[in-house]
Amino acid sequence: MTQIELRGVQKYFGAVQVIKDLNLKIDDNEFIVLLGQSGCGKTTTLRAIAGLETIDGGDILIDGKPVQHLKAADRDIAMVFQSFSLYPHMSVYENIAFPLRATRKSKAEIDQEVRSVAKTLQITDLLAKKPSALSGGDMQRVAIGRALVRRPKAMLMDEPIGALDAKLREEMRAEIKRLHIKQGSTSIYVTHDQIEAMSLADRIVIMHEGVLQQVGSPDDVYSHPANLFVAQFVGSPVMNVAEASVTEKASAASVTLGDAAAGFEFPRALLSKLNGHAGDKLALGIRPEGVIVRHEAAEGFLPVETQIVEPLGSFDIVDIKVGSKMLRARTKSGFVSGPGEKVFARIDPAQAHFFDVASGRSLGVRL
Numbered sequence: 347m348t349q350i351e352l353r354g355v356q357k358y359f360g361a362v363q364v365i366k367d368l369n370l371k372i373d374d375n376e377f378i379v380l381l382g383q384s385g386c387g388k389t390t391t392l393r394a395i396a397g398l399e400t401i402d403g404g405d406i407l408i409d410g411k412p413v414q415h416l417k418a419a420d421r422d423i424a425m426v427f428q429s430f431s432l433y434p435h436m437s438v439y440e441n442i443a444f445p446l447r448a449t450r451k452s453k454a455e456i457d458q459e460v461r462s463v464a465k466t467l468q469i470t471d472l473l474a475k476k477p478s479a480l481s482g483g484d485m486q487r488v489a490i491g492r493a494l495v496r497r498p499k500a501m502l503m504d505e506p507i508g509a510l511d512a513k514l515r516e517e518m519r520a521e522i523k524r525l526h527i528k529q530g531s532t533s534i535y536v537t538h539d540q541i542e543a544m545s546l547a548d549r550i551v552i553m554h555e556g557v558l559q560q561v562g563s564p565d566d567v568y569s570h571p572a573n574l575f576v577a578q579f580v581g582s583p584v585m586n587v588a589e590a591s592v593t594e595k596a597s598a599a600s601v602t603l604g605d606a607a608a609g610f611e612f613p614r615a616l617l618s619k620l621n622g623h624a625g626d627k628l629a630l631g632i633r634p635e636g637v638i639v640r641h642e643a644a645e646g647f648l649p650v651e652t653q654i655v656e657p658l659g660s661f662d663i664v665d666i667k668v669g670s671k672m673l674r675a676r677t678k679s680g681f682v683s684g685p686g687e688k689v690f691a692r693i694d695p696a697q698a699h700f701f702d703v704a705s706g707r708s709l710g711v712r713l
């Protein structure tokens with residue numbers, strides 16, 4: 347049982363505040379991913395939890411007890427880093443056994459635990475080797491083994507597979523997930539890679555410039571981004587965002603992007619759901635799969651012309667121009683012949699997001 351809680355955590359390096367009032371509650375056995383661009387404060391947050399970095403305000407609680415005054419060694423938390431941090435002169439066996447040597451365990455007990463961890467990580471046949479003889483992926487397996495062997499209260503991983511090549515990263519990602527399902531320990535995993543975050547996390551914590559932007563399941567942050575930053579950070583290709591004005595038109599609502607000559611048709615309910623914000627400066631967010639393209643004219647579709655077409659294998663991304671704004675639409679592959687084709691486009695109201703431009707916040711409209 348390990349719960350970790352951050353309450354109003356603040357961290358400065360000199361005059362620069364790199365963690366700003368961070369509040370987060372992590373449940374027992376939960377796999378949390380801290381996601382954000384390089385420099386947003388992920389490593390600092392992890393090091394603060396581990397006790398490798400002091401904090402300048404707030405509390406860090408493990409199972410309800412403040413630990414910010416405890417040394418790293420007294421917090422019983424293991425950390426795996428991106429850079430391989432194995433002892434080069436020791437065998438794999440000795441590297442994994444190392445954290446147990448300082449305990450009162452007998453040789454036989456240590457042996458049993460090293461072999462059990464090696465078996466879980468499928469590295470039994472590597473036990474006699476030196477780190478220099480291992481591939482990058484195997485080195486990280488050993489580093490994870492060394493972290494796991496003392497059954498820490500929590501596992502913190504800082505871009506543990508970031509240095510591996512793409513194919514191996516994918517393999518290791520799946521292994522880390524399997525391991526978590528099997529071992530079930532409270533885990534905090536740091537990455538700047540949203541695919542890694544989406545595939546591993548129970549909940550994703552998105553940070554930007556030291557400020558927590560949103561905490562939620564992968565589906566939450568993808569389908570209900572809390573603000574424009576999250577909307578454009580999660581998802582590939584990125585969400586289209588355009589300034590939009592909403593007006594009443596006959597029995598419907600009309601959403602005009604930028605300087606476009608005509609608006610997209612939306613259900614009238616949009617006006618009430620905007621809750622008095624219809625007249626504010628708004629941005630519409632729509633993922634490429636929410637931009638629907640067809641060949642024939644139809645009610646609610648605007649005539650548009652295709653620009654660049656990117657074939658991506660199982661689908662195409664087609665750029666269309668609405669006024670001076672470019673929207674990216676996702677179509678079946680080969681659906682349009684190429685640039686310059688006249689087609690008709692609509693925005694799926696159920697997939698549209700509305701944001702307040704001034705604050706960037708989502709207005710939470712669901713149609």
Ligand SMILES: Nc1ncnc2c1ncn2[C@@H]1O[C@H](COP(=O)(O)OP(=O)(O)O)[C@@H](O)[C@H]1O
Nearest residue numbers: 359360364382383384385386387388389390391
């Ligand atoms: N020891 C340090 N001294 C001064 N500034 C630091 C130190 N460590 C990190 N920083 C700064 O703090 C910010 C957050 O860094 P970091 O937590 O490493 O970000 P991330 O892991 O998200 O890339 C960055 O601007 C970085 O330059």
Ligand SMILES: [Mg+2]
Nearest residue numbers: 385388389390
């Ligand atoms: Mg980092």
